[in-house]
Amino acid sequence: MTTKLEILEAAVKNVLGARIVESKSALGELTVIVSPLDYLQVMLDLRDSVETSFEELIDLCGVDYSSYGNDIWDGARFAVVTHLLSIKHNWRLRVRVFAADDDVPVVASLIDVWNAANWYEREAFDLFGILFDGHNDLRRILTDYGFIGHPFRKDFPVSGYVEMRYDADQKRVVYQPVTIDPRENTPRVIREENYGMK
Known part of the structure; x- marks a missing residue:
């Protein structure tokens, strides 16, 4: 018998194909890693495909992998992790994309795909310094405008x-x-x- 997670994984593989860099399922959740060059189109396809129908972006956050666990991380330093929800199919998906450049991390903005990405992307910019290409109002949201640096970076x-x-x-x-x-x-x-003890 095929589980719901296996059906989701097959649907995502059908829609994304070779654009999936890595796919992991753990603890009942599926995570796919995609290239920053494919990120925007991947998200559009996940939303618009009948097979996946991810109508909602429920979370987006930045991650600093400069040191991960107890070891030094040898991959790209900054990632954006997005959580999607399909109400139609009642399933969730985590999409991770690593910024290509550690010095100036840039990832495509999703505000034209899901409007809810607006403040999430501003938060990731404010706290991690991740830039979102195509965001029309990328400015600080939690720290003061005169604040120097990005407080969630591990070197802050x-x-x-x-x-x-x-x-x-x-x-x-x-x-x-x-x-x-x-x-x-x-x-x-x-x-x-x-x-x-008593």
Whole structure:
């Protein structure tokens, strides 16, 4: 007997064919990796094909793979992961695309395919610095317009680069370099023989 996941995998392979770089099914979910050159057309085909009918984009996020797990990652650094939903077929699909250039990560925008991609792409730009080619309003959405850097990148310092505070003498908000002295916190562990027992 064919499972629902196998039917989904066959439908996606029928629609995308050789454009699938890699396909994985784990924990009841299917993930396909596609090339950044094919990304926009792949998404259009997944939406418009009767076999797949992914009417909804339910999530889009950026990922920084500069260090993955406990090892150094040897592939492309930045990826965009998109989650799609087909109401007609009642199934979900994860599509991952890696940006071709680590220094200036660029991926095609999906706002002309699914309008819901708008703020998700702005968030990925703001937090990871991933650019979306064709996005008509790509600007910061969560950080301040004067913010320097992208805080979800793994090489972004934990304390940031600048801090802002209100200066009573100048009667305005001022930006200055971070003044937090790095320190190591060692937790104090107290062990009692009968802790938690009555």
